Amino acid sequence: MKFIRDYRQFIEVGCTSCNRKHTVQTDNYTISSEGYAFHSPIQCACGHLASTAIKDKRTWTTMKTEKNEMMKRNKATTIKLMLVIGFTIVFFAGEMFYLLSKNEAEQKSAQHDAEKESSSLIVVQTQENF
Numbered sequence: 318m319k320f321i322r323d324y325r326q327f328i329e330v331g332c333t334s335c336n337r338k339h340t341v342q343t344d345n346y347t348i349s350s351e352g353y354a355f356h357s358p359i360q361c362a363c364g365h366l367a368s369t370a371i372k373d374k375r376t377w378t379t380m381k382t383e384k385n386e387m388m389k390r391n392k393a394t395t396i397k398l399m400l401v402i403g404f405t406i407v408f409f410a411g412e413m414f415y416l417l418s419k420n421e422a423e424q425k426s427a428q429h430d431a432e433k434e435s436s437s438l439i440v441v442q443t444q445e446n447f
Contacts, residue, residue, distance in 0.1 A: 318330040318331065318332060318333065318339070318359060318365075318367040318369065318370040318371070319331045319332075319333055319370060319371055319373070320352050320353060320370045320371060320372040320373070321338065325343075326342070326343060327340045327341055327342045327343060328340070328341050328343075328346065328353060328370070330353070330359070330367075330370040332361040332363060332365050332367075333365065333367075334361065334363050334364075334365040335361060335362075335363040335365070337361055337362060337363065339359055339361065341353070341355060341359065341370075344356075345357065346370075349369065351369055351371055351372070352369060352370050352371045352372035353369065353370040353372065354368065354369050355367070355368050355369065355370070
């Protein structure tokens with residue numbers, strides 16, 4: 318088997334005969350000097366049996382590519398996090414505006430009702446005097 322990629326929870330390996338991809342959980346392998354040694358051999362559908370996955374030697378181009386991929390993932394995660402925070406702030410600002418405008422409208426309504434009652438009371442008192 319040939320090592321393809323490490324996903325933290327599992328690794329992805331490929332069959333050297335048919336290039337079919339397989340995943341191996343972290344509990345089922347150990348890291349060795351050659352690459353990865355499996356606790357139990359993995360058998361591919363083509364019949365190839367392997368107990369190790371050989372990790373290719375790293376060159377400056379592969380390391381640069383991996384670094385660029387990692388930076389892209391980190392950048393994407395940062396942008397997603399910023400969007401979530403931004404939408405949360407906008408949501409809470411909208412809710413606060415709604416609550417404050419609702420309270421203000423209720424206060425104006427109560428003030429209008431009080432003025433209406435006092436003006437009708439004044440009208441009634443002036444009519445009684447005549």
